Amino acid sequence: MDRQEVPTRVGLVCPDIRGKSTHHDIDARLAEFEGLAGAIRLDVIFSEIVKVREIRPATYLGAGHVETLAARVKADEIDLLLIDAALSPIQQRNLERETGTKVLDRTALILEIFGERAATREGVLQVELAHLNYQKGRLVRSWTHLERQRGSGGMGFMGGPGETQIESDRRQIGDRIALLEDRLEKVKKTRAQQRRRRTRAQIPVVALVGYTNAGKSSLFNRLTGAGVFAENLLFATLDTTVRKIELPHGREVMLSDTVGFVADLPHDLVAAFRATLEEVIDADIILHVRDIANPDHAAQAQDVLNVLDELGVSAETTSIIEVWNKIDLLDETDLALAAVPAGKVIASVPVSAHTRQGLDALLLEIEKALGEQSRTYNVHVPHAAGSDIGWLHSHAEVIAREEPTEQGSDFVVRIDPRHRTEFLERFNGRISAADL
Template identity: 85%
Template sequence: MDRQEKPTRAALVCPEIRGKSSHHNIEARQAEFEGLAGAIRLDIVLSEIVRVREIRPATYLGAGHVQALAERIAAEHIDLLLVDAALSPIQQRNLERETGAKVLDRTALILEIFGERAATREGVLQVELAHLNYQKSRLVRSWTHLERQRGSGGMGFMGGPGETQIESDRRQIAERIDLLEDRLEKVKRTRAQQRSLRLRAMIPVVALVGYTNAGKSSLFNALSGATVFAEDLLFATLDTTVRKIGLPHGREVMLSDTVGFVADLPHDLVAAFRATLEEVIDADIVLHVRDIASPDHPAQARDVLAVLEELGVSPETTPIVEVWNKIDLLDEPDRALTGAVPAGRVVATVPVSAHTGQGLDELKLVIERVLGEQSRTYHVHVPHSAGSDIGWLHNHSEVISRSEPTESGSDYVVRVDPRHRAEFLERFNGRIAVSDL
């Protein structure tokens, strides 16, 4: 067999820090880390939980653990060591030297997965930007560490060996980052134009979010009839997909599938994918998809809410519906669902199975009901002289009907979404009446 075809032999280490609380069970954390490693082509030879009394500045793990790892790595001919933690550049370098294996921490592994998964030009740009931002800080710190190791003849770091090359590398990375940010800004403007067109058409946006592998893409396919790639893989979907779907009573919405979240999702990745995730920021409803069959689903839900908070999305700004997916995998559905509780404030919870279709009709009815509660219908009188007001109504509301013009003007019946309601009430003050609530 060709050497290139052989998967890399890898060892996985999940540190459990004494006294450091985590809402994730350590066994669940280990299983997830194994899933992350399995998302790229690795041969997992060794996977173990290492209990750490205190984090060592030089190697993160204690000397005894490092020595034992080095022996196993040599004996098993392991090429890659994955550590489920955020390693400093010095810790990474020292572990590589002590074990003889290439070392990646949690952030680097997620970046590798994203690099393999990115399919569109936008996705490739986003992943590269995140990778460069990650590498930029490590380049500086690694250089500082190397210079200390080599010594600088009492002259500090000025004029030290390698400075010219490092400065050149830093400058090239900075220039590339500027270029990528400029290109992604153009993507952002294009997305903003597309969202503006949807707003003018008054088509509400319903965004799917959730922990990676919660079944968002399967649910998206089941609701929309699309064929978005959906597989039992972490981060199967990186690129946002939008489809129009019809609700039971004729209303249409734009359904948006997004990248999955995960515990300790690197900040650089959240920042790089912000253009994509703005579909969530501007959504009329957020569907938080939870894998209710996973024993770790409460902790996963908290991680999703943390990323939403970082994006500025909260129940105060956007109604959140929890979709409890994969009920077909529950041994005792009634008991399991009775014991499940929403994460944070939600307007509804809907148990479903994207695989069997159970609960999808109820979910559509809930979406329709929430949209109806969010929008209000008003009667408004507009004089003939107020042409700008007529334009505003057509651009920012759904015009349901218009009466025959009279000498004083025309009467409109319009539906106004919450995001435009304050401006509507201020602009048409004294000329409106609520039709229904």
Template identity: 80%
Template structure:
């Protein structure tokens, strides 16, 4: 199992990374199990290429990358005994320090593979956590990664996490437990207490983000959220649309921390554009849960821009993975309109011919071919966003009795008040524009007092 020293991570007090690359790159072997009968949008070649990309994202020295046929998953080692023996020989011959397995291993499978091969073993989840840990740049990102890491680590305890004890300081009381407490119980309790602490801190982050969203809602600024598979070009598109300097590189998970910037559409209307963490196949549930405060920007968006790397041969399967994560967040085309952005058309040899054979993933309101790198198609994209927002906002006449002052406040907070006439004897007459996300609540609250306007 993985060894941690007592210093922890200087940024957050959490555990050190699994892989120490301070001296020289770790010699690594990659194992991509091809499990018979296991359904996947991705073919084995695409999965292997992506797994190699994940390994390169943290600068490992890849000594070999093998696809292993698995007729049935073995409870003890995941792969068969013959494959394990062959791996052990290869580890010894190639001087491998680390084996990465493109699967979700149980603690028992991980431990047995380490014992049989004589190498440290990490599964897909641990590798993604490692990448996220290296990419996190803000305090919020560090907290989210550590929370996901600890939830993953709870079932894989092998030694005392004394660095967590030091977080409490020497004055902590009742932390070490009684003399009858076993080491594993003490470790698990320390992790649980740390998890609770992190969840409380992230709750504060969530409340801060909610306040920011309420302020934007009050200012009637629509939110447009970029989502997509990792490395699809979201941050490059964000940068060219906003002029921001968000880190954008040809790396998996180059962006972890949500960035929001205001942009102006062709006819002057302003929107908030939000760049989010990229998705990936089999994104760990703990990671999705930990980043939920960040991904609330997607949940509350008025429009979602689903960015697809149309030059990637695996783009159709990647798009399905994005929809899976959106569904886990409670977002769909039924709740939020989705524009599919077919990015990187500049890399296609015959763009028109290639795009003619591409189908959107799920229900979308439009597909927009663009090149963030060359700036192609961006004006048309902005026009489409503006057109969609114009179609969404319906205008109503509403009557509010003078005795219902709270309704006036609700309208100013959740709708755009175009005009107001207080000259009536029984109350005020207003003309308001209501966006789709508030329409159901508006219709329920003002039932019987509204009429659709021609404005």
């Protein structure tokens, strides 16, 4: 997208709320917020931490802070104020009125970044759905905001202020949301069909997850030879990419790169990207990629686990391998201090996607994990249960089949965890553990 010759002049405000428990260091939080602004190349004129004793229902910030901001907006000719918080529609409107400039909160900024990054048709649909769900809550008594939007390429269907118009806007947004959800449901069904084909082909799925800018796409490129866009930018990758790779002893897996997570990732975005994130939900193994050289890596790891939990994924449901990336930026002492797993993991592997250090060890860990997940069984199938043979070929790896007898056929099969419960129920009384 072409940028204006004169970039938007922006002021950043990172509220430090007294008594609010957060696992992120406030300086790291400000640095990340600056990174978010830089992701869409805004001209940051000032960036500061503001101590907040209590959140004001009307303006979020105290009257003194708002007055100071208004003066600074005027003096520095600020076009946009970005507040690192989740503002209510009323707080946003009041801040715009008091400061005399446009105001966006953290959620809106992330939505703007996603809107610029989305490259595929699916990505565009997902971002638009999230944006509309967010905007829907901003339609109540927010005339000033809508009037300002209208002159700068906002939602084209928004008319003039008035109760009748606001109801019309809400209805049209609702209709558009329903249409997008229908289209994304079709995307979800297509992805489900693709996953079923991979399941029938007995190809396990290994999904990369991690905080944005942890190096997932660089690692993906190193392991697959793909050319996925990888740059030192927050949310450089939005669209899921899947490639087949071969493990050291010949077994093939599908490696999936996904959108990066971030602190306070908007719920609407998680919901909108759920079709994409199904790759994570159904993965056999998750590689949690961590930027171990980032001073805030422990808090970032917790944010990733929080999003996985929102998706219904945990170490209890899926094997997780931590990948400690960017070890080339640390000496041995710093690495030893930094390298502590976040939650329950089956292995932790130090790597550098930049230098390729540790990649062979990572592939061996993936292979080992898959081997431990799968179990091998002897199965007897009577002649009358022909459909069971079809089930075995569709859902198991058939290692051997004995010559049929009058009683039926005997198989040696390997079962992945995702099918084990159904297998045990279906073949109850006709199986025994194989000694291979």
